[in-house]
Amino acid sequence: MKKRSENHQTKKGKKKAPKERSAKSIDRLNQELQTHQIELELQNEELRLSQSLLEESRNKYSALYDFAPIGYFTLDPNGLILEVNLKGSELLQIKRERLVKTPFLLYIAKGDRRKFYAYQKKILKKEGAQKYEIELRRRDDSSIQAEVHCMLVQGPSGRPLYLTVVNDITDRRRSGETLAQETTKAEQGRRLESEFISVISHELRTPLHAVIGYTDLLLNATYGAIRPEQADPLKGVLKNAQDLLSLTDNLLDLSRIETEEIPIRLQLVDIPSLLKEAVAGVKPLAKRKSLGIRWILSDDLPAIESDPCTLSKIATHLLSNAVKFTAKGTITISTRNVSDRNGIEMLIQDTGIGIPPEKLNKIFNPFYQVHSGLVREFDGAGLGLAIVKGLLNLLKGEVHVQSDHGKSSIFTIFLPYRFHSSPHQ
Ligand code: ADP
Numbered sequence: 001m002k003k004r005s006e007n008h009q010t011k012k013g014k015k016k017a018p019k020e021r022s023a024k025s026i027d028r029l030n031q032e033l034q035t036h037q038i039e040l041e042l043q044n045e046e047l048r049l050s051q052s053l054l055e056e057s058r059n060k061y062s063a064l065y066d067f068a069p070i071g072y073f074t075l076d077p078n079g080l081i082l083e084v085n086l087k088g089s090e091l092l093q094i095k096r097e098r099l100v101k102t103p104f105l106l107y108i109a110k111g112d113r114r115k116f117y118a119y120q121k122k123i124l125k126k127e128g129a130q131k132y133e134i135e136l137r138r139r140d141d142s143s144i145q146a147e148v149h150c151m152l153v154q155g156p157s158g159r160p161l162y163l164t165v166v167n168d169i170t171d172r173r174r175s176g177e178t179l180a181q182e183t184t185k186a187e188q189g190r191r192l193e194s195e196f197i198s199v200i201s202h203e204l205r206t207p208l209h210a211v212i213g214y215t216d217l218l219l220n221a222t223y224g225a226i227r228p229e230q231a232d233p234l235k236g237v238l239k240n241a242q243d244l245l246s247l248t249d250n251l252l253d254l255s256r257i258e259t260e261e262i263p264i265r266l267q268l269v270d271i272p273s274l275l276k277e278a279v280a281g282v283k284p285l286a287k288r289k290s291l292g293i294r295w296i297l298s299d300d301l302p303a304i305e306s307d308p309c310t311l312s313k314i315a316t317h318l319l320s321n322a323v324k325f326t327a328k329g330t331i332t333i334s335t336r337n338v339s340d341r342n343g344i345e346m347l348i349q350d351t352g353i354g355i356p357p358e359k360l361n362k363i364f365n366p367f368y369q370v371h372s373g374l375v376r377e378f379d380g381a382g383l384g385l386a387i388v389k390g391l392l393n394l395l396k397g398e399v400h401v402q403s404d405h406g407k408s409s410i411f412t413i414f415l416p417y418r419f420h421s422s423p424h425q
Contacts, residue, residue, distance in 0.1 A: 042354050071166035077159065079120065093138045104164065109135035109143060123152050123162065132237055133169065145173045194255035201252035208248065211241040227272035243379060250383040253313070254366060257390035262310065266419050268303040269311060271344060275333055282323045291326055296334035301344055305419045310391050317384040318348045318411050324378055325371075325409070326352030327368070343397075343416040355403040363401065364389045388394060395419070 010083045016376055065072060071088030081099050089096045103151040108116050112134040118227075119130045129151035136146045142229045169188050218226060226234065279293060286293060286385040322331045329351025338344040355363060366386040371378055394398050396416055403409040 005336070010159055014225045023312050039062060048282075055258050058281055071168075073104060073164040073166065075104050075162040075164055076155075077161075079105055079162075082161065088166060091138075091144060091166060092136065094138065107136050107138075109137050111135070119148075119150060124151055124160075126152075136166070143169050145170045180206070180241055191259060194259045197251050197255040198259075200246045201255070204248045205245065205252075208241055208245045211270055212238060212245065215241065218228050247381055247383075248385060250381065253387050254383055254390065257387065257394070260394075262391070264307045264310065264419075266305055269294075269306045269308045270303050270411065271301060271311075271335055271346060272297050274312055275335070275346065278312050278319055279333065281316055285320075286323045286331065289323065289327065291323060292330035294330050294332040296332065298335050298337050300337045301335050302417060303338065304344055304415055304417050306395055306397075306415055310395060311415075314388050314391050314395075314413065315346070315348075318413075321384060322350035322352065322409070322411075324380070326350040338414065342421060343414055344419070346413045346415075347410055347411040349408060351408050354405040354409050355401070356405045359402070360403060364399075 008292075034155075063174065066086045068085055068087055071091045072085040073088050074083040076082050079100055081104055082101075084096055084099050086096070089099055092099065094107075105113055107181050115132065115134055119132050123130050129149060131147065131149050133145060133147050135143050137143050145168070147167040147169045149167075151163050152160050153163045216232055217223060219231065219234050219238065239289040253262070283293070319331070319333075331345070332349040334347045334349070336347070338345055353371070355370055363370060364385045365382075367382040368386075369378075369380065389399055392413065392415075396419060400412045400414075400415040401409065402412070405425040
């Protein structure tokens with residue numbers, strides 16, 4: 001305390017004059033002021049920096065908005081355009097400043113205006129963002145097909161705004177329409193082709209039956225004995241006519257499958273009996289090639305609801321192939337009850353030339369033959385398996401193939417117990 005009081009005194013021990021004291025406090029105030037000024041400038045600098053950052057990011061976003069490849073329209077609750085980006089004005093071919101404050105509805109084709117209203121209503125009812133397609137009309141009266149995404153957002157003053165994103169889908173629509181037209185044309189072409197095949201096959205069948213019938217009668221000496229040297233040429237005629245008839249029948253079947261003209265007559269079918277009849281048809285050839293026939297029939301095989309005519313065609317095609325592509329060994333025919341899939345399986349297995357793995361998925365295509373080279377070793381036109389697959393489709397069945405190339409092939413057919421029940425129940 002003593003020291004302090006000394007400080008207020010002059011060397012002569014007198015107290016400081018008030019003038020001297022106020023000069024000191026002005027100094028101090030000055031100093032404080034300077035410090036504040038520096039602080040203020042620093043704060044100002046920071047403010048300028050954040051302002052320029054803000055500007056920069058605003059520029060970035062407005063560039064993104066302006067140069068976006070899709071149109072952005074901000075509409076007020078009455079549907080007036082408040083903001084639009086460059087793409088939006090380009091889509092409508094109207095300058096931005098002329099679009100602003102005009103109703104968006106003006107640019108919608110008359111026929112689609114109700115649709116637009118309906119969606120705006122849905123959005124307002126808080127049903128969430130809506131997506132729909134409308135036709136937009138341009139100034140030159142041309143039009144574009146637009147996909148619109150519209151959602152409700154809160155504007156700066158809290159009032160609702162419609163953010164409307166417009167995508168030009170005119171080309172996509174056009175190519176979709178062209179594709180649809182081309183598909184219809186292709187379908188018409190296929191139908192015509194099938195009809196043509198069907199007519200030609202019908203026309204061919206009658207004379208072919210006559211050729212086969214008369215040749216048979218000649219060979220059986222119905223019109224009198226033939227000379228021995230006549231037998232072989234006549235047999236040649238018979239074989240060729242039969243091959244042609246089978247090709248004609250196959251073509252007819254394939255075209256009927258394509259046009260879905262094969263009638264399905266359902267009845268209860270006993271599979272072993274049906275298979276035995278089909279095997280009887282290929283037995284003569286199997287015998288000539290000394291092939292064995294082996295049966296593995298399951299005892300619990302129920303009769304199934306299916307079409308016996310169609311089924312016997314399927315079995316005949318598979319059995320003929322098994323015999324045709326097997327030089328020696330055995331053809332095994334087996335059946336299985338597949339109760340967990342509500343159906344049965346028939347398997348036709350041979351010990352023939354087999355099919356290379358990479359060809360397995362192609363053999364069901366029409367006219368595809370694995371073993372077709374310049375030298376044609378096997379008869380056929382590559383239609384049998386396409387018919388098998390098509391017919392099984394009609395019967396709600398399936399066909400699968402497995403093969404050990406060079407050793408064997410197994411064709412498995414699955415058929416449901418009941419035609420009208422799904423096999424995978
Ligand atoms: P194709 O009239 O030629 O027999 P398919 O449509 O019945 O016509 O069969 C198509 C092709 O699948 C046949 O040409 C053959 O190459 C192959 N193939 C079919 N079945 C067998 C089989 N059991 N063994 C070996 N190859 C087969």
